[in-house]
Amino acid sequence: MDPILAPDEEKKERYPIINNPGENTEKLRASAEWSKQKEVELNQTMMESKPNKYKNTSSDKNLPNKYKHTLSDKNLSTYWFRASEFPLSSIDSTFFTHLFCAFANLDSNSNQLVIFPQDQDSFSKFKKTVQQRNPSVKSLISIGGGNADKSAYASMASQARKHSTQMTNFRILIDEWCVAVAAEARSSGREALLLTATVSFGLKVNGWLRYPYSSITKSLDWINVISYDFYDPKRANDGAQTREHAALYDPDNSISGRNGIRDWIQIAGVNLNKIVIGIPYYGYGSKLVNPNIHGLLDPTDGPFRSGESSIGYNQIRDFITQNRASSVFNATIIANYTYTGTTWIGYDSTQSFQAKVAYAKSKALRGYFAWHIGADYNWELSKTASQSFRNMENGDDEYMKEE
Template sequence: MASLHYVCSLLSILVCLITIAATGPITASPPPVKAAYWPSWAESFPPSAINTNLFTHIYYAFLMPNNVTYKFNIDNSTAIQLSNFTTTLHHKNPPVKTLFSIGGAGADTSIFVDMASHPRSRQAFIHSSIQVARKFGFDGLDLDWEFPQNPKEMHDLGLLLDEWRLALEREAKATCQPPLLFTAAVYFSVDFFVADVYRKYPVGSINRNLDWINAMCFDYHGGWDNTTTGAHAALYDPKSNLSTSYGLKSWKLKDPNSHEIGSPAVDVGPGDKGLMQFVQVGEFNRMNGATVVYDVGSVSTYSFAGATWIGYDDEISATIKVGFAQALGLRGYFFWALSYDDEWKISTQVARAWILND
């Protein structure tokens, strides 16, 4: 009789350390950026619950413009939430800077494509974004366009950033206020292929216009990779360029006795399409007596119990990534997302590690 393989899953979390690259000319060492995105749908985790001792900047995630006017239509409930977000975080001890992020992984990117392709729609979008930031007391704004799909879209992104920065400077001068911070979340690599189409970020425009970029150094592997396990935020990978140094979602294991990175896998598992929060990973490990392994080669952590394999970042791997970021002269780090940590374990360790390495 053929042996039966129990089908369980590899689960990943998105509470991983991400580097923030400093851009533009620097005359003096700027203070480090210790940032995190706050999911606006996290009803059980209000802004008042954020430990601001661990961060310098908090992003509100997410807003999207109208798909016809390219302006932001803020309804009453969202307006209340935005005001509460900035007021709460500005009055915390210590206070933090606030930015709102536009887009996100679930956004309809066709809106960005259409908006960025015409001067008039770009101007409508830019003007509206500045209005929202000032009206609700934000310190800045962030573009999370995931991702421009071809050279034309990358070119239009460059035009958008140029015009956006100019508008920000003009608005600050006209209102005698400090310029709004201006950042973007980008793919972990400056150039990449999607569906055999090569594209490259407009580096010149990014360097001229953005205060920093949030390089999304995760999702290197996932449910689309359902034949082997893999570290979704590997710092190193000698077999490919899918690693933070170059540039986990979930699987179901075929063989419970093969549990290292690269083991055969079958399919995505439980959780939100195979995703779990860091606190849920900790609960799984405790309840199932899971074996936890730190993988030196990729600088990542995984645990396994039976046929279930979980890849994630913990305090050890995050600390090493902080050292890597500082060795490269990067400006800081950010997390996706605030509500996913487990009693601030990773956030606290990373904040301490950056201070110790200064």
């Protein structure tokens, strides 16, 4: 499913399923006239007593900044949705180049883009509101999400192609949509719509559906690579050990943000400037079997609270303060965790954000995106990421790490 859904509303799956809408650009323009530039997003969507491979090591801060890009061709973005209860008017858009408004949906009967009645007011005001503080920020529509009717998307994409597979439909979809977007821009004289997709960190969905690499490179402006949700204590196979769900590196495992980005570049052949790395504004909590054994990969007994494992960064900050909980940053894997009693929470702090932004810069990626804006704490993560990126644009490399 799409991980950019409110933790309290949606369950998360490890490998999101892509929902495939069909070619519908003209209807998109008519249904969302309020935004001049929007995205058609196809969501599916250690410092402890462990072996030396998890020893906290110093980073290489002297890696030169080889890549110089202006912010105009970069992506510093996050998502907002009404159900988060974070006021639209409170968004500080100065920290971003792009802001996603979620979620639009597909009418299964007409195959037209629709916005539910409860979201129409906020959607209509989104662009104007976020541009009050930052006139250059681009507003984008996110289509789909975890509550989307998957059958409706699949049906539209497969019309007249009765024997097509899901990924064949997706390839045809983005190729046709790209052509339609270009044609619409020529006929209207307006700036072309942005066409992007949010994809799994792995190159296959559900372990076997392979993405259409060439069409992604040719037809999309960029892809948001979900570089988190690798583990969730609620899942049966993940509830027995403390795990970091968004580690950039992992000495023991192929599942990591770096490995996912590397595969999209080296195997899928996607251009560096079309890859945006995902960073979460939330973490996952586990229940320790023994409160005195609280490092990485230590025994746990499922989620830290009944029925729920995810927790926003704002809540994590409150948890640390209220409980005087210990907090650890691990520079080997690039992740944080905090613990007290039997509660253990893995998450990304300002240190992790700074390091991940540095990684994106060192690889000349297009930028980063985060889910979701309402879970930040007094703009700590948003400000850190934005300032780190801009500092490195000016040649100030605060945190770089060799792979």
